[in-house]
């Protein structure tokens with residue numbers, strides 16, 4: 318599916334030229350010439366990214382940004398500023414913009430910014446965690462390694478979710494017990510080791526020499542930082 322980009326800009330020639338460049342990159346382009354229209358289309362079409370001019374007739378880009386941040390918080394926003402003053406950029410970022418670009422801009426630069434923002438948006442999509450060869454889908458409750466599903470028990474899934482969501486952070490056995498089994502299991506740290514061993518046998522190439530789920534001597538375990 319093509320990513321939808323909404324262009325909110327009152328100058329027709331800028332819209333036209335930006336549209337041509339974005340379409341050439343395979344984006345689906347929507348246009349709005351006022352802030353009000355921009356809000357309406359954005360809320361209806363839910364674009365991946367909104368390119369938002371600041372100086373617009375009617376409500377300005379800052380205000381549009383504030384409105385969209387509340388109504389469609391997962392949409393990326395890049396502000397176009399005619400001015401280069403630091404204040405305008407900071408004001409835009411304070412209003413919730415993800416990035417800004419000073420006009421006149423090079424379309425290649427805009428495309429790079431859009432692509433990098435889309436990558437960041439995807440990374441922060443919390444329903445999927447990707448680390449190394451692993452892909453954890455929190456909604457579907459599945460784990461894949463190199464695109465192959467790994468069968469996990471609910472407990473193993475809850476352990477791996479904790480680790481993959483906190484790479485580099487060491488968890489003690491009692492912490493793992495508390496977070497995965499609850500207060501009734503206090504002191505039964507062996508149950509942690511058994512589950513870790515089983516998990517390693519499923520996710521590691523060589524469970525005797527774990528590459529992903531490391532032992533932290535004297536503490537517990539941690540997921541290797543990517």
Ligand code: CA
Nearest residue numbers: 327370372373
């Ligand atoms: Ca303008």
